[in-house]
Amino acid sequence: MTTKNTIQSKTRVLLALWDLGGIKQQVSKGLLTKRIVSKTKKVADYQGIFEELQKQGAIAISKKGYSLISPKGLEVLGEGLRSDGFKFEGTIVGTWAANALVKWISQINVGVASADVAVNGKTGAIASYDEFKSAALEVYDKLNYEYNFNNLVPIYRIRREIGDRVSRTEFSKWLLEMQEKDVLQLMAGEMRDITPDKRDDSITVPGGGLRYYTKLLNS
Missing domain, CATH: 1.10.10 (Arc Repressor Mutant, subunit A)
Incomplete structure (x- = not known):
């Protein structure tokens, strides 16, 4: 998988996981794979993506499913969406992806901004x-x-x-x-x-x- 395709796949996984509520709860493997796997790919094609995201500290994997880790998962998702290498495959964008992007844009100031603030230590930092x-x-x-x-x-x-x-x-x-x-x-x-x-x-x-x-x- 090329670097460009890797960015697309990682961002697609994180966006789907975020949209399914993975920041607050665990998302079952079946539900996530149903959302991300297209007609041209198989579940096995994403195995390396899951492992790489886990190593980055962006997601957590258990026997029951996946969850998005804050703030790292939100940071990687935001970077992926802003990347020049990200775009949707094919000519038709799935309804879930379009709706997820609209929701992301509406909540970006709450989600990513709060994560950035915590990282920068302005608020949310633990001092004692x-x-x-x-x-x-x-x-x-x-x-x-x-x-x-x-x-x-x-x-x-x-x-x-x-x-x-x-x-x-x-x-x-x-x-x-x-x-x-x-x-x-x-x-x-x-x-x-x-x-x-x-x-x-x-x-x-x-x-x-x-x-x-x-x-x-x-x-």
Whole structure:
């Protein structure tokens, strides 16, 4: 797949996922593929696209489906739509795509602007342990509920969900502090689909090695 086609395919996937509510909930694989796969392509043609978007931190993939990760997913989608290499294939634009673009344009100031603000640190930035604790617990509950993690939420998912609102160093420091204060427990365990980027986005406990999961302790 050429670079131009890759941009088109990635943007098509992200636009469909966003339009289906993937920023707030998980979208089933069947529903997403039905939306994006055209007559000239197969589901297998998009496998590499899904993997690349996952590596970028734009989407999350589970056995049940896909979800769009904020703010990275919105950033990549916005860049794709503005790219010179993006255009719809064929002579007819699907109704879903046209409606999704109209919705994107109407909400762009709310969606992408808020993501940009968080990244730039003007608002939404986490400046203290208490703010981090509140954000981390909110993300923990959200991920645990949406993906049925059975109270063992992957640390890399929490880190990516919080994103650039906090530095990597402060994320690790404050998460360790939450363990020290018995708010949660950092656990090793086995991660079947471990990749180098997921390992990097987990956390190393001084003298204790890598921790992949976190479990909320009963208060």
